[in-house]
Amino acid sequence: MPVSVTMPRLGESVTEGTVTRWLKQEGDTVEVDEPLLEVSTDKVDTEIPSPAAGVLSRIVVGEDETAEVGSELAVIAGEGESTGGGGEAAGQQEEPAEQAEEAAEEPQAEAEQPAVEEPAQEQAAPAPSGEGTPVKMPALGESVTEGTVTRWLKQVGDTVEVDEPLLEVSTDKVDTEIPSPVAGTVLEIKVAEDETAAVGADLAVIGAAGAAPAEAKPEPKPEPKAEPKPEAKPEPKAEAKPEPKVEEPTPGMSYNEPSAEAETSARPAQAEQKAVPSAPQTQRPSAPAPSGGEEAAGYVTPLVRKLAGEHGVDLSSVNGTGVGGRIRKQDVLEAAEKAKAAKAAPAPAQQPAAAAPAKPAAKPQPSAKRGTTEKLPRIRAVIAKRMHESLHEMAQLTTVVEVDVTKVAKLRARAKESFQQRHGVKLSFLPFFALAAVEALQAYPIVNASMDLDAGTITYPESEHLGIAVDTERGLMVPVIHGAGDLNLGGIAKRIADLAERTRTNKISPDEIAGATFTLTNTGSRGALFDTPIVPSPQSAMLGTGAVVKRPVVVNDPELGEVVAVRSMVYLALSYDHRIIDGADAARFLVAVKERLEAGSFEAELGL
Template sequence: MPVSVTMPRLGESVTEGTVTRWLKQEGDTVEVDEPLLEVSTDKVDTEIPSPAAGVLSRIVVGEDETAEVGSELAVISGESESAGGGEAAPQEQQQAPAAVEPVTEPTAAAEGTADEVAQDEAPAEAPAPAAAPSGEGTAVKMPALGESVTEGTVTRWLKQVGETIEVDEPLLEVSTDKVDTEIPSPVAGTVLEIKVPEDETAAVGADLAIIGVAGAAPAQAKPAAAPSPKAESKPEPKVEEPTQGVSYSEPAAETESSAQPAKTEQAAQPAASTSTPPRPSAPAQGGGEEAAGYVTPLVRKLASEHGVELSSLNGTGVGGRIRKQDVLDAAEKAKAAKAAPAAAQPAAAPSAAPAKPAAKPQPSSKRGTTEKLPRIRKAIAKRMHESLHEMAQLTTVVEVDVTRIAKLRTQAKDSFVQRHGVKLSFLPFFALAAVEALQTYPIVNAQLDLDGGTITYPAAEHLGIAVDTERGLVVPVIHNAGDLNLGGIAKRVADLAERTRTNKVSPDELAGATFTLTNTGSRGALFDTPIVPTPQSAMLGTGAVVKRPVVVNDPELGEVVAVRSMVYLAMSYDHRLIDGADAARFLAAVKERLEAGNFESELGLA
């Protein structure tokens, strides 16, 4: 019996998603829970598994098309129906490119190419594409990457003019204020023209490039490949590599020097492809060149960030596919391998090293330059500006003595790691004290609707944790934080922070916070004045824990000066809803809980 594949709900506020890539084509067999397609929303990219085993008999929503939550994406037939579905699928596949192609003759050629990929009969059909006109082709458009996304920025072209490309092979990388992703090629052929250069922004639906029929375009690209390597090397400094150097903080000098030989090789490849007609069939044979077959854009991006070679991995996914965890495991092994020889050196090096730490820091390569404002930074700036001007924000600061907590951490740090698998920092103590105070003073956890004339008191404490990432500040949420103890909060903070930095959090984990905690002291700041994100009414910032002389009241000696571990807690709040006295009472409760240091039972020391 046919089974319908529907668009799942990928988040509380997500109402639709865009199909970015089908991992199976019509007529292919699929297993239960095997990845079937990739879907993108305005917050995350994710894979949708198959709900049943059988044959993918019909694809309802094509790539780059948007569907509402609950709508049908595809139909999977049972094994007994595979014969009928298998014959019909190639015919429908041949017609699909025709709807994309603007001209009749190139359409016929593209149909033949798509048929080759689907049926692995490239040698028999290879001559057909070469007969199509070389000056016409298929336009690659900017897809809709989310409900509220209207444009995207081209961050990197993975193919250049004159290079051949297969159906669904990654063509370029695009960045929005919510997500970075790869755009696959809708047809097989040769890149005839790139319309939007790197670092430029295009609206959704705009033409990004033109792809011609395989075998025809290299003749057009030949003049570009004809100049000598000297002439080809001139534009190199502004192409790809410097951009990558900025994105991944690699030294600019190394990137530029490595760009020249790579560019020379690329210039020679299009010319070679013109003289070798069977070239288009090579990718079909090399489709399994990656040991794990198809690799998702997220996995490929993760591997690039961690410097992991995909070809060296053995995938643990269905059919040997490389999964995210495979990349993370390989990155950890590489990090451990680098740390091993480094750990052996300090034994001999300490005597010679003392003078070097005082070396003058190197100036940044960005000095004296101007770069395009990243979309995520633009979005953060807009939201912070709106939040600051919608509220009457005020900040109150208290000083807290956390000496007892510091001693407890020293006593319990080893056993805590063994029991919970994470390190014990000060942050879980601050989070637990804040959540307990929110339960006592719910006005700090409330939300104001001035237009509606209401104050809403949430039934639970959903704690946002600000995380510093390469893309910018992201705030995942610990839902129902009031139900967790110290160990539970510590594990949730560590888990969310790690998955946020690797872009693996779900949309629901980024929404719904009622109160936010930001650890500004992680970089040494004593305190700051946080900006409260709407619709929340308050946000607590924790400064650096530092030792300094403080006047304390000793029961026997009276007032004495002692060295104590001190921290500043700064809470910004909406003064339209929360009075200064309410804020002071809340902070006093947090201060009292932390200074009492009664966490022995939470740490297993009682």
């Protein structure tokens, strides 16, 4: 029985989606849960799996077309079943008719042009070269419409394996290798190096092993690539290539990172996070590494060169771990981290008194985007529209309190090593803020509520679904910790780390970025004291946590009275919809969070 493939609901308030690419074509066989097509919405880009096994009999919605939630996208028929209303009978009727037409045309063709057969046979000889599998330019990120071939790793006549790197492509967002979709022989190269091709365009043709004629080699007439070939062939590529986004987290602001203390401006935790995605690359052979400097002098992609400029890395001193010793983004980041670690290394013990004079802060490098114009990414347009609507729909107001988190800082310092061993994640300030906020939401549910002015109702959710703002390459996204009120400190810390990592690597599911009732944004991750967050509709409030900094504060000592002491301080800013939340409600909520943090009673949560 035919099964209909429908547009799923890909997030709260999402009513439609755009088909960006069909992974299967009509007549292809599919398995249950095998990716069938890719869909893009205002909130997420994702693959739609097949709901049943069978044959893709009909595609209803083409690429770049938009369909409403619940509408039919395609039809899957079981093997041997009809492909749709009367299709089988129609096929049986059309088949003899087509055969009759062919039979009627054949005598005429033979009578008029008796010598046509020989040229036809001659053309049939090289046919295998045209019957190969095309290698197409993939979609390498949202809003990316084209890519430039920077280097061919294989030439016409070379044999390739499945997933073996075939060429390197550069876009305005990413540099990456394109793997071969099949095993075989390169029959044709259609786009030469330094040429640009649109997404979906054919780049090359791969035929069966040994099927390529020798004369097919000069057909594309590429420039001789004697140097890359011997360097590229020795590298085994058994493992599947990681997605570009997995290789490298965004170097910019990440709202889910721990709040920055003044004394930890070097941020070694972030350095470790950046090193994690590049770990798989170290498994690749790096024998050609000595030629990395030479390769860098020959060609370095614009993205790598820009990254090196931003981090002050000398490319001539970097050994590349890419194909043929090519310098990759991971190499630049690792070199930058090593340089930073070397600068931050403590002075030798025998010279404690000879403190080196403080060096002036490094001058920031000018961005390569100065004086340029680029296409507005769709997700940025969506964010802009929603922020504008939210700001105009609500009567938003922000209330700020100052919190002394010295006790939390001391507990964190005592427990962070054992906490990481026990839970597998680092202990930042953010889980403390999140836990205190969730407990305050339970005490003051109006802050967690939503209002429908047209219906004249206020809805109080049964649970606290906490959104965590995360900065990604595609823009700001907010994954959700559903049922955060049921989690302890360790559970919240693990959920934050997991959601943040999968959001950055584009492995988050649509359901995990929908349904937030309250949002937490760590605006202090890069040193900001506080800001005034914009509440995302239909939520009624959003809490921003500033940087944790040490400074002198007047405290009341039981024995000495009022004294000035160095304390760890942070600002908490609550933006809220004044139509539903009064200023007194906001103040009560913030005071509850403040008292919970200043009490610092988290020993049981930390196992102390």
